Amino acid sequence: WLTVYQLPAYAPDLNPVEGLWSLLRRGLLANTAFTNADHLVRTIRRGLRQIQYRPALIDGCLTGTGLTISDRHPTPSQKPQ
Numbered sequence: 001w002l003t004v005y006q007l008p009a010y011a012p013d014l015n016p017v018e019g020l021w022s023l024l025r026r027g028l029l030a031n032t033a034f035t036n037a038d039h040l041v042r043t044i045r046r047g048l049r050q051i052q053y054r055p056a057l058i059d060g061c062l063t064g065t066g067l068t069i070s071d072r073h074p075t076p077s078q079k080p081q
Helices: 016-026 037-052 055-063
Strands: none
Touching: 016 037, 016 055, 037 055
């Protein structure tokens, strides 16, 4: 049910997570001086929570890579050997 793709170390055009980080950097993390590590973690979590409730943003990050999400699970005869 899981397909693994080896990606280069830094490939924003292939990695949907880079799109999420870009959204965070342009949003809550923009022009912020963090007082300590706790402040940074709280801000990132708040930003990720906001993105979580806007699935169109996540879909946009995925679409930018050309990857798709498939709800179809392979049958036992389709599993790789």
